[in-house]
Amino acid sequence: MRIALGQVDCRLGNIPANLATHADVLTAVQQQGGADLVLFPELSLTGYRLRSNIQRAMLDDAQLARAWGQLREQSAVPPETCCVLGYVELSARSALHNSTVIACGEQARRFRHRKVYLPTYGMFEEERYMRPGDRFRTIDLTWGGQPWRVGILCCEDAWHSSAWTIMQARGVDLVLVNSASPGRGVEAERLGSQQSWYGILSTFAELSGCWVAYCNRVGFEDDIHFWGGSAVFAPTGEMMAQGAMLDPDIVHFELEKQAITRARLMVPLAADEDWALTQRELGDAQQEILKDGQS
């Protein structure tokens, strides 16, 4: 399974310009030998910190389908290549979500994940403008004649170990993580945000025994910058490929399905997992929280 990470910069609310950037990446990927899936960063079509202008950048399903159609026209993307795009979704119930879709051929929405954990602390204010999703699901896709169970964790979702537990419980083979991670913390060799992200992704790839593909944005929005450094982690936790820091880049990597089996036979964490116990204990802990009003 050949993956490409489209580490792009985005323009705030400028969807035509962002579509053109995506089209350039898809065309370049094609020229570089193609890919089964191209992963773009969080909110890649709209930009990240839209704030009061968010209603000027949101897309409903029809508008998303049009944008996807435009992207297919503008680029050399073949119908079998899946693209993972981020955007502000206006739902049928008129709620805004930080959404990610897997678009394939005629289908702009083969699969959609609404970001569950919207950070609203410190510099983040996502839940001020958007509503959280309510599920972590996976989709079964076929590449190279092999089935792949794929899930999406959008940025902050990947900082919740429970999200990884659910992915593992669902038997995921590949977790796609898209982010708009601001660079901060310059005390050491690596950016603080980079250090934390790589630690988390490597650890959870290993603990879940699955492939993890991470695509992070670059560029600036007002006073914040995004650091890039997109990467692929093997089911052993090892980093297999890494994109440029701070500049746009395209990262290609071929994921081997067999590596998942090997990792899980060597360290059978998922097979050993006691799901009944986990569920029981979580239920008990939740009862305690509810009883004490500590939630």
Added chain:
Amino acid sequence: MMRSPRYLLNINAELVCEILVKAIRHTGEAVTGNERGRWVINLSGGIDSSIVTFLAAEAVGPENVRALLLPYRTSSPASREDAMRVVEALGIDYRVMDITAAVDGLYAGKGLDPNEVPLRARGNVMARTRMVFGYEECERWGALMLGTSNKTEALLGYTTIWGDNASAINLIADLYKTQVRQLARSIGVPQVILDKAPSADLEPNQTDESDLGFSYYALDNVLVRFVDHMMLPDEIKAELWAEQGDIGTDWDACVDKLCGVATATTMRPGLVDIMEYKRRLTPIVPKISRATIELDYRPPKQWGR
């Protein structure tokens, strides 16, 4: 986790440079459509404006940076010499403009004798006059104003509101003074500028550290814990006495001054609290409408860019 004493203020200078250089280019692109757009810097010859000038020259090329040297009649000639060292090291364009006539003329216009106004108060007029000189230069040269305030002075309000803190991008305002020094050392700012004591240059022998009552090292160690690491004043005192010991700084007094005092019976805000009004540069706007600027209407600054 044990922290080595200086860890919190360490910076990866190379990485910081790269981010700041890109920030200059991005702002130029977002505001004027040109990544290599022009910048004007009021260059005092101190470490802050010197490093900003170095970064600007790196970002857009020396031909797109113009330094203004803006002495008042009481300014130290040494400051001007230091500023010229920066200009010559970078090969940038510069103008020397004496602001004495403008400053003294302002007082004359108000029927005042400038010599009877204390130098500290005149210093605010000097800072605002330099701001006007800078923006006027921007107007005619088609440039943006590059700010030179650091995080320490912004947090302590050691700045003239609408004066030296006025700019299109305040490049180093997220770096404490001790971090600015680390950055300057790595980027090749002339040694004399690194070595001299930071000063607002209003009175002979005036230094920032004597004005503020504590060394930048002490101030920054308190501020980084209070602001960046969300520590409470008592925790900061305990940690600094334990980590730094007696280095000639009364850590209790320093923390009380900066972070305020809160006991069961008294509450006194600190300098950092009081000076917030100089940092939030949209003034207070009494809410009347459905969408008040900044309170409800909070668009990004760089829409579509």
